[in-house]
Amino acid sequence: MTVQINTDNNVEGHERLKTYIADELASSLARFEDKITRVEVHLADENSDKSGVNDKRCVIEARPENLQPVAVTNQSDTIEKAFHGALDKIKKVLETTFEKKKTY
Template sequence: MKIHLNTDNHISASEGLSERADRVVGGALERFADRLTRVEAHISDVNSHKTGDGVDKRCVLEARVAGHQPVAVTEDAETVEQALSGAAQKLKRALDSMFGKLDRRPEKAPVLPEAAMPPED
């Protein structure tokens, strides 16, 4: 599973941030690694033009699921680390729910060609 980090021009895409994203997101989604092709992390400063405290850091995580539509979650927080961690936990719950439903779905009976069907009595 590859984790690709994207930031806006107000957040520095440092090596440290990339490593934290790999550690936090990779750790949260470790059990789904074989079912995911990659995870896109988009981190931005929502109110970059304003000064002061507030919930203005946003992390959007989009998991690319093999054979299915992508799953995306958003988390707003005061710091980049909180937004990243919150989004990772939301994505973990979303994937757990999705894969749980898929795994409980009854298997469709295979359709046999007429030549392979047993004769009727």
């Protein structure tokens, strides 16, 4: 599973943040690792320098093998909260997606 992290011009994409996100994704999505080819994380600050409520956005897109990509979005007041909210959502979406594909 390849992890790609993208930030807009208003979010500092320093190495510590990228390492933290990659580690969190690897541990949280470990059970799907053999079923997913790539995960993309997009971090953005929608208001730039201005303050605002829930202006940080995280989009996580997962690309399961032989299936259409799935994506979730979460907004919060910090990048970390937005990321963790999106991570919870993508786990639920992937669980549902792979449960539907099981043959009984």
